[in-house]
Amino acid sequence: MDTTPSIAKLAIDGGEKAVKTNFPWPIYDEQDVQAVADIVRSGQWGNPDCAGAVAEFEQQFATYCGSKYAISCVNGSVSLRLALIACGVRPGDEVIVPPYTFIATASVVLEVNCVPVFVDIDPNTYNLDPKALEAAITERTKVIIPVHFAGLPCDMDAILDIASRYKLRVLEDAAHAHGAEYKGKKLGSIGDAGSFSFQSSKNLTSGEGGMVITNDDALYETMNSLRNVGRLPSGQWYDHFNPGCNYRITQLQAVLLSEQLKRLDEQTHIRNENGIYLDNLLADIEGIAPLSREPVDIRHSYHLYIFRYNKAKFNQMPKQAFVAMLAAEGLPCSSGYPHPLYKQPVFQQKNWMCYAIPDSVDYSQVYCPVAEHACADEAIWIFQQAMLGTRSDMDSFAEAIRKVQHAINQ
Structure with missing residues (x-):
């Protein structure tokens, strides 16, 4: 008699999915619809004075983040x-960025005619590695941009200590980190300024939009002017004191964000608790390792839940093929970035269209081994809307991984 245990048929081969829940995003109700409808009926759609619903949301968000x-x-x-312009960067200055992040973190540095300097990430967190940071600082360094990637806080104590000793500005990229905390402080409120995105996939969204927060009066005055075609409160309508453009959001976006903000704390709590629970589940699967949340007190916003994949425990299955199998099982996931930022054509081909980048800058010589390994072989992302599921959903995520592993190894 054959006593070999049966192997569940993989969904990619026509079997039943391990994950049966759909995870819609964005989440909204009739209050969101009514708030937008009220603005539509009012006819006051724009935001020429940076007032009204826009100013109200800005105050709400500043209060939520604990910033001025x-x-x-x-x-x-x-x-x-x-924020970079307000920080006083000049053409040719250097700005330190991680290579494992969205292109905008580095491309905006080029846009202000400065030089992105890529510093590798910590293998346990995928955030900027403070141990590698100090060695990258030169006399031309002016700003550090730590990215709270996936919503996991960077080691801000170490970064701020280095910045203080070298008199550098710290601009937090908190595009993934709405509601996340480091030692009781909201991310984005810890450095000189903090930048957020409200793009459609983000934990707080109006389809598009952005925000920068600060406690610095001078930074605020400059950024406020730059986003409103260089105007100042003391000037006339057609007085333009700084080289800004119209970067204003609409009243429609503002009221939608105000409604969405009411849900953010509860949603962040759910994601954080589910992340802790899923960490424990996945830690028991050989070849799967969640990113570290240690050693400080944090609240993770889990814009992405990231785990590390060791193909040696999966019969040498390439990461992309493994992810395809998980996605077929119903797990909302991705293999993430295909390569670090410095390998993008804009950097490799020197297509930066800036006049102040020295000819000596050569990104073909940059190599960040941790970021390279994360992109090619290790990092797997689960999307934020899935982290709003139930404990049973988290169980099904782990079951999907075990199911695929069992099938591969057989």
Whole structure:
């Protein structure tokens, strides 16, 4: 008699899915619809004075983050750009960025005619590695942009200590980190300024939009002027004191974001608790390792839940093929970035169209081994809307991985 245990048929081969829940995003109700409808009926759709519903949402968001000021703008890329300019960078200055993040973190540096300097990530967190940071600082370094990638807080104590010793500005890229906390402080409120995105996939969204927060009066005044075609409160309508553009959001976006903000704390709590629970489940699967949340007190926003994949425990199955199997099982997931930012054509081919980048800058010589390994072989993402599921959903995520592993190894 054959006593070999049966193997569940993989969904990619026509079997039943391990994950049966759908996870819609965005989440909205009739209050969201009514708020937008009220603005539509009012006829006051625009935001020429940065007032009304826009100003109200800015105050709400600043209060939520524990910051003095919040300046809304058209997207998270522009919010980074406004903050960099306000920080006083000059053509040819260097700005330290991680290589494992969305292109905007580095491309906005090029847009302000500065040089992105890529510093590798910590293998346990995928955030900027403070141990590698100090060695990258030169006399031309002006700003550090730590990215709270996936919503996991960077080691801000170490980064701020280095920045203080070298008199550098710290601009937090918190595009993934709405509601996340580091030692009781909301991310984005810890450095000189913090940048957020409200793009359609983000944990707080109006389809598009951005925000930059700060406690610095001078930074606020400059950023507020830059996003509103260089105007100042003391000037006339057609007085333009700074080289800004119209980066304002609309009243429609503002009221939608105000409604969405009411849900953010509860949603962040659910994602954080589910992340802790899923960490424990996946830690028991050989070849799967969740990213570290240690050693400090944090709240993770889980814009992405990331785990590390060791193909040696999966019969040498390439990461992309493994992810395809998981996706077929119903798990909302991705293999993430195909390569670090410095390998993008804009950097390799020097297509930066800036006049102040020295000819000596050569990104073909940059190599960040941790980021390379994460992109090619290791990092797997689960999307944020899935982290709003139930404990049973988290169980099904782990079951999908075990199911695929069992099938591969057989």
